[in-house]
Amino acid sequence: MTATPALAQNAGFSISFGSPGYSQDYGHDRGYGYGNDLRVKAQRLEQRIDRLEYNGRITRREARSLAWQLDEYRRLEWRYARDGLNRREHADLSYRLDRIQAMIRQDRRDRW
Numbered sequence: 574m575t576a577t578p579a580l581a582q583n584a585g586f587s588i589s590f591g592s593p594g595y596s597q598d599y600g601h602d603r604g605y606g607y608g609n610d611l612r613v614k615a616q617r618l619e620q621r622i623d624r625l626e627y628n629g630r631i632t633r634r635e636a637r638s639l640a641w642q643l644d645e646y647r648r649l650e651w652r653y654a655r656d657g658l659n660r661r662e663h664a665d666l667s668y669r670l671d672r673i674q675a676m677i678r679q680d681r682r683d684r685w
Contacts, residue, residue, distance in 0.1 A: 575643050611663070612648065618677065619643055625681060635680040642673050 622643070626636035646669050653662040 576598065611666050615643060615646060615650070618670065619674055621677060625677070631677075631680045639673060639676060639680065642676065646670065646673065 581669070619640070622636050622639045625631045626633060631639075646666065649669070650666055653666065658666070
C-alpha cells in the first residue's frame with residue numbers, strides 16, 4: 574500500500590497562528606483567513622468552563638448556562654461560516670466570545 578499525495582492534501586485539517594492560509598474557515602475563507610483563532614478560543618473557553626465546574630469554582634447551573642451560551646455562539650459561527658466569514662461577522666463572533674469570557678470571570682468571582 575502506498576499513500577497518495579492527493580489523500581494527504583484533502584485531510585481538511587489545518588492549524589494556523591500566522592497569516593491566512595489554505596483550509597481555514599471551513600474552506601470558505603474568501604481570503605480573510607478568519608476563523609481559526611475563534612475556534613481555538615471557543616475550545617479553550619469550553620475547557621475552562623469544564624475545569625472550573627470540576628474544581629467547584631462555578632456551580633453546575635453556571636456551567637450549564639455558560640455551555641448554552643457557547644452552543645449559541647457555535648450555531649451562529651456555523652451559520653456565518655457557510656458563506657465564509659467577513660470582517661463584520663468575525664468581529665461579532667469575537668465580541669460574543671469576549672462576553673462569554675467575561676461571564677466566566679463574573680461567575681468565578683461570585684463564588685469566592
